[in-house]
Amino acid sequence: MSLLGLYVPGGSLLHRAPAGAKLLALIGVAVGCQLLDRWWQRCALLVVVLLLYPLARVGLGLALRQLRSLGWVLLAIAVAQVLVADWQVAVSVTATVLLLVLAAGLVTLTTTTTALTDVVVRVLGPFRRFGVAPERVGLLLALSIRAVPVVLGLAEQLRDAQRARGLPTRARTFAVPLLVRALRHAQQMGDALVARGLDD
Incomplete structure (x- = not known):
């Protein structure tokens, strides 16, 4: 974590x-x-x-x-x-x-993430007149905070899997699979947001 x-x-x-x-x-x-x-x-x-x-x-x-x-x-x-x-x-x-x-x-x-996002929403409230959506920015902040432990968790899983197979730790053989997994997770997250009507 x-x-x-x-x-x-x-x-x-x-x-x-x-x-x-x-x-x-x-x-x-x-x-x-x-x-x-x-x-x-x-x-x-x-x-x-x-x-x-x-x-x-x-x-x-x-x-x-x-x-x-x-x-x-x-x-x-x-x-x-x-x-x-x-x-x-x-x-x-x-x-x-x-x-x-x-x-x-x-x-x-x-x-808590809720307290952090509430602060951001309140601070950005006056900018609604300029087209800023504070709630969307708050959602983006919450997703960003949540993404960090998720990506690190994916990295730990990948590292453990490579060690279990006896594979050497190299930047290329580690970074590429991690990038693929991170993008797959981002796609799944995007699909979930679209399903909830948050794509517009």
Whole structure:
């Protein structure tokens, strides 16, 4: 399962905080990453986000377990940055990716998808006069959040199947079947929406 789309019920301070405030804080973290130009500053912000997990009573171990699926991606990013820049840039970029993933995960772990979509619908309400459909945007957000754990679940199933067959892990033999499965799932989701009259 993934951090995104996985709500953990609880009564912590972060659980009780308004969904809008948490979304604003998430945006603030993303903006803050761009304003902090030193690698150690981003690492310090990453530590702060990590310390919020025990405060939310969802368990830091849960967050760290979810990052296993990003291991190869983070390694590739770090190696690429070392080759084209230096180790400080590599640490800075890797810490930024971890920071944003963990911060977004903390929001979805402590906030229901319904609460998140309600905030988006309320914020976009005034834009109805310009042709924006807030409910459709909210639905898109809910589907996007739900799609993340689904795709990661498909990746885990594919990886387990390849290991069971004794197949080596290669980017091409892993990415192509995963893409096919993800597209098939998207097609099924689209068919379900069309069947409910949400295609117009």
